[in-house]
Amino acid sequence: MKESLSEILVLSFKKLIPLFLTLFCVLVLFVPSHIPLSHFFRPDLAMACLYFWVLYRSDLFSVFCVVVLGVVSDSLSGTPFGLNLLVFVFAYILTLTYGSYVNTKPFFISWVGFALVFFLSLFLKWILLSIYHKMFLPVPHILLTYAATVLIYPLMAQINIFVQNKYLRFEGEINEQG
Amino acid sequence: MLKHRRGLFIRLSQFRLFLRKLVLTLIAFCAFGLVFFNKAGNENFDKNQDILSTVLYPIVRVIQLPADGAYLTYQKIKDVVLVYNENAALRQKMQKFDEMQNRLHALNVENKLLSEMLFYTPPTGVSFVTAKVIAGEGDGFSHSMIAYVPEKENVHKGQVVLYKDALIGRVDRVRGPYVHIMLISDINSKIPVVIERTRDKGILSGNNTSSLSLLFTASNADVRPSDRVVTSGVGGVFPSDLLIGYISKASQAFIEVLPAHEIEKAEYVKIVRYLEEENIFDEDFNQ
Numbered sequence: 001m002k003e004s005l006s007e008i009l010v011l012s013f014k015k016l017i018p019l020f021l022t023l024f025c026v027l028v029l030f031v032p033s034h035i036p037l038s039h040f041f042r043p044d045l046a047m048a049c050l051y052f053w054v055l056y057r058s059d060l061f062s063v064f065c066v067v068v069l070g071v072v073s074d075s076l077s078g079t080p081f082g083l084n085l086l087v088f089v090f091a092y093i094l095t096l097t098y099g100s101y102v103n104t105k106p107f108f109i110s111w112v113g114f115a116l117v118f119f120l121s122l123f124l125k126w127i128l129l130s131i132y133h134k135m136f137l138p139v140p141h142i143l144l145t146y147a148a149t150v151l152i153y154p155l156m157a158q159i160n161i162f163v164q165n166k167y168l169r170f171e172g173e174i175n176e177q178g
Numbered sequence: 179m180l181k182h183r184r185g186l187f188i189r190l191s192q193f194r195l196f197l198r199k200l201v202l203t204l205i206a207f208c209a210f211g212l213v214f215f216n217k218a219g220n221e222n223f224d225k226n227q228d229i230l231s232t233v234l235y236p237i238v239r240v241i242q243l244p245a246d247g248a249y250l251t252y253q254k255i256k257d258v259v260l261v262y263n264e265n266a267a268l269r270q271k272m273q274k275f276d277e278m279q280n281r282l283h284a285l286n287v288e289n290k291l292l293s294e295m296l297f298y299t300p301p302t303g304v305s306f307v308t309a310k311v312i313a314g315e316g317d318g319f320s321h322s323m324i325a326y327v328p329e330k331e332n333v334h335k336g337q338v339v340l341y342k343d344a345l346i347g348r349v350d351r352v353r354g355p356y357v358h359i360m361l362i363s364d365i366n367s368k369i370p371v372v373i374e375r376t377r378d379k380g381i382l383s384g385n386n387t388s389s390l391s392l393l394f395t396a397s398n399a400d401v402r403p404s405d406r407v408v409t410s411g412v413g414g415v416f417p418s419d420l421l422i423g424y425i426s427k428a429s430q431a432f433i434e435v436l437p438a439h440e441i442e443k444a445e446y447v448k449i450v451r452y453l454e455e456e457n458i459f460d461e462d463f464n465q
Contacts, residue, residue, distance in 0.1 A: 027238055030324070031245045032314035032442070042317065063201055070209065075230040076238065078315055078322030078350070078364060082212025089206045128213065129319055133365050138387050142318035 017167055018057065019065040021160070022049040026069060030076050043149040046073065047091060047121065048156040051114045054095040055103050057164065066092045080132055083125065091121045107157070115150045122146055231353040235324060239312045306340075306448040307331045309357060316442065318386050321364040323347065325357045325447055333357055336415065338450040344421045344438035345369075345409060349449065357449065361441060362422060363390060370412040371422060373405050382407065382422060382435060390423065392433035401428040407435050417452065 025045035046069060053061040070085025077084060094117050102113040122142060130136050309325035316322075327333055337349045339359050347367070351358035360367055367384035371392070380395035395401065405425040411418025427434040 024241075027234075027241050030238055030313035030315055031241055032311050032323075032445075063198065063205065067205060071230065072234060075234050076313065076315070076324070078320035078358070078360065080213045080216045082209040082216065086206060086209035086213065089202060089209060093202055093206075125319060132213065135365070137318060137365065138385055139318075141387055145317050 014167055015060055017163060018053040018060045019068060021163060022046050022069055023072060025049050026073050041144055041148045043152040044145060045156060047118055048149060048153050049160060050088060050091060051095055051117055052157055052160045054092055055099045055110060058096060083128060087121050087125045090124050091117055094120060111153055114153050118149055119146065231356065235353060235356040239326060305451045307333055307451060309447050309449055311444050311447060321361040321384060321386055323359040323361060325359060326355055327357055328355060333449055338416055340448040340450060341441060341444045342439050346441050362437065369416060370410045371407050372410040373401060374408050375405050376400050379410055390435040392435050395433060401425055401433055403428060
């Protein structure tokens, strides 16, 4: 049975929901809170989203999405252009390669998986920026970001699960049938 | 036939997997190259970023609106609670200001007379552009800010950015009406400063934390906590005597400076335009 143009458009749009959601998280990261020292506790929501979607629905989160995320993040950030893209690609490869070990396990295991992937990504970012600036960047503030992100992951996962069940389940069912 | 088709399918999926790995590796290498290519400060590369920034900055501005609304509501409630105490304090301050105003007037007259006697040339005049902060970044990796200024305003790279009366950074990039500001707490920020009380010189360096480090100060410098740190004007990038912050910790090995104001609270910042600088700019334009 052939699908009508509107159905194809709706399906295509649905496929882009994970990207839009993650992009929104990237943009939210740059909204000023005007609260002193709040920057250091600001979780990296984009990384949490990226991990979730690559782990559970890698069919909806392609390399293209990672590139878009990286470029947008680099354009807004004060870090050297390409750094965030590299870190996102690194996290993507890690999750894609080792995700199969955790995606069928209880949620707690995938949470630990996220903590590991995010730790390695932050470490890569830290080491690259340290080489770039020829000095070691201060670690405590990065650890605060790490802790905040790992703690908020279950909430982000719940939001993503809600989006997946509400808008993308139909797509999943089609895939299953296929 | 079925076996042949299955074999073909397996080979095709293997090829797709290989292709995906190849693309990922290529992107990773490109990104790595970009990071260090960027360090070389290529002008064409900067121009290419313009298109992206012009699209993204307005989106951040829109997303910021609800956050701004929530913050304003919080601020209003806080203001109402604090208004009575503030009024009492302000009345006391007003009395002091009245006394000080008279004293200031007398000093002004005296200063004018002395300047005339010394043939002193006053520093160039300044004008300000007020910019609204639309995005901020201050994690362990970078400290920067994006502000919005009307496009007709003459803002360019290197201009000084103030919050209240203190220096907080300088213009790093200008993308249409959007200005990317490198904050003094960023690891790339190095400012020649003096300690106002003793006139001891040093370099104030950001380190991606909320405090700053004072480097290259003479080992016998008399530095005490709460000393004011101001720009020295050496190098000509920053004008002299702009307040940056106060000494918070001072030891032989390490001097820590805290910014004069909490930069994260900044909603509006002032971009300083020196009239002399503007004239040079106009001359360049006319040529």
